[in-house]
Amino acid sequence: MKLMKKGLVAFLGTACALSMVLSGCTKPADATASNGDKVTTEETKAPEASSESGSKVDTSKAVELTWYFIGNGPQEDVAKVEEAVNKYIAENTDLNCTIKLNCYDWGTYPDKMQAMIAAGEKFDICFTANWANNYFQQSAKGAFVPLNDLLPVYAPKTMELLGDDFIKGSQIQGVNYAIPANKEKAHQWGLVIRKDIAEKHNMDFSNVKTLADMEPFFQIIKEKEKGMYALEAAGGESPFRLMDFDRIGDEKYPGVVWNDSKDMKVFNELEAPETMEMFKLLRKFYQAGYIREDAATVTDYTADQKAGKMFAAVRSLKPGKDAEESNAMGHPYIQIELTPAVISNRETTGSMQAISATSPNPERALMFLEAFNTDPVLNNLINFGIEGTHYEKVSDNVIKAGPSGAKYNPGTGWMFGNQFINYLWDNEDPNKWENFKKFNDNATGTKTLGFVFDPEPVKTEIAQCVNIWDQYVLPMESGTIDPEKGVQEAIKALNAAGAEKILAEKQKQLEAWLAATK
């Protein structure tokens, strides 16, 4: 008996020591998610013998398509909308599928998808972009289905709609791994500001050209609006983005070029004097109490904004962003543009839907996306909810909030397929879509448009830089720590972690690409 006991204990001990070898990918406590929603395939009624679209896949089996996307968090009435969507699909199309919508908020989504994809979880469609659920990285690892052969068969109308700019602009070495949303092609940084509060204090923003010019107004807010934060700098929504560097590769490791493309010299953005100036300004605002004291601990900035506690924030602007923001957040906003409009990889790969390599039905998912991008009823249903409940029609394509409008209002039209078939809210410019076109035409493109950095050769260095970035740069973006000390320490630590090697690799790849595309 004693021998047995000893053997068992030894067994247990060894197991303890050697288990969790894969701790890195299973550890994050919340990464296992609440995904009882496995894709199920079940046989239902036989289909009508109609295949007018010439699709080559058998749609006789009903499938459930699971869709993960980013946004302002789960909507209360999402189940009702799913039901309506499924009913519409069943009655008006021959897709024979049902849809499961899963929305995670801005801060959570990237980590969730990273863990889900690495774990090989089954799902069908997911949002991907250069700034969340990293398109380049995930595509390179085979997380998404290559679409080049499938698009002409299952989504010809979408292809036509998007045109060459988007289709080519979202390719990685000639391969499309995702379908961009049809929206604006350029970006422009600036401020959204609470209109009602600004009017209350008779603020005139006509001379505001930089963030520093906002100081007197922030002062007023600090003095007269108790409980309101003058400038938002939480949850990665940092005013630091006004620098608008043309980033080579992903976030959280150094290496950028100026977006005016004067030269193609890759540099460490922390070493630029302009960066120091911006950090100092933010530090000043932080110490003056314009930025929330614990901004860096806040992961979901929308809570403040919805509660009406935010006066101004830096956002990526486009025509009508103010009205979009007003509708999504429930307070009136105006917008002030601070940087020139630029077309970069940020836009052409800025908002896309990819089909997961784990999807049991990639063709069916693509067929759904085709319908979603082209059918205004279906598209608006997911964008705005159910007519009469979540919105009411004012005229043919103009709507206003319905009786329970707050219960379904994703407010992310730029993500859902095709903005040009969306309804407009009654406070929006009726010429919004024409303005979009003008905006697109007037923007200038960066020289790096279409360049994709391959991080593989400097992976070891990147893995080290990430921790340093979290330690120094994120707190400086919200003004939480003193940049005079922080920048220096960060540069020192980054260089010790091999930042120079990363910069050299970026420069090398960029030059090779420029030479090849000339």
Add this chain to the structure above:
Amino acid sequence: MNSQTKTNQVVTANKANMKANKKEGFKHEFNKNAALFLMLLPGLIVMLINNYLPMFGLVFAFRKMDNYRNLFGTAWVGLKNFEYLFGSNTAWVITRNTIGYNLVFIIIGIVFPVVMAIGLNELRNKRAGKLYQSLFFIPYFLSWVVISYLTMGLLSSEFGVINRLLESVGKERIAWYTSPEYWPYIIVLVNTWKWTGYDTIVYLASVVGINKELFEAAAVDGASRMQQIWYITIPSLIPLAIVLVLIRLGRMFYTDMGLFYSVPRNMGPLINATNTIDTYVYRAFVQTGDVGLASAAGFYQAVLGLVVILTFNAIVRKYDKDSAII
């Protein structure tokens, strides 16, 4: 010479005999306790699936994981996946934090629960004892996410209870989340608060199980209450303490992501005080999505853990053979 051969023969014969006995013994045991062995089966299967099957994943640590769909087909890269763990001066900080915190946790994890278990046992009022026991046990059931919000409720710079209290007595607020100097204490405090109740119950079960006759005999000999605790209760708890410490030493190089990532809310300024091997690897993984890097860290932690266990076990065996596990 002759005698030596003889002894050798005797020894071999004895060994063979013992072997036979052992074999027979196990068979005998199995036949006698078939039902018990059957009960062992589900646990054994779960352990095989959860703990032994994933060991094939060890190869990931030495491979280039450039594609999720092709797990076993990528190139060998030797120790390249391990490089980032030792590359910069961060290596020292994360190793120091991981080992330092764990050592403190192990010591506190013996002292506090043992004191509390003995205290609870000595309580005359058994009902109050049950109540305290439940109260101490509650934190164990809270998830780290909940605890991280509780901590934030206390420490948040504007609305936190502690800062409000400080202000109400005319003191300056403290920016807890940007002051790393407080965090070693906060981390230890939170961890102790969460685990003490659980460990207390483990020790209490052992205290309750001590043969009552020992105490009675001691009382007859005139031993005081304190003497009984010192000479009977505590020595009886040592074997259990050794097993628990051994298990914890095996996890010496692991830390709880909840405690070190969620509770400090991943705040940059705190990183020197809160960065451990696990949080370091997590940040690197979330950014690079490289399973190879994560596996390398897991492998490294497991090997170090095994070395520590074996070393400590060897020491224990030298002094007290029965308490050693191998």
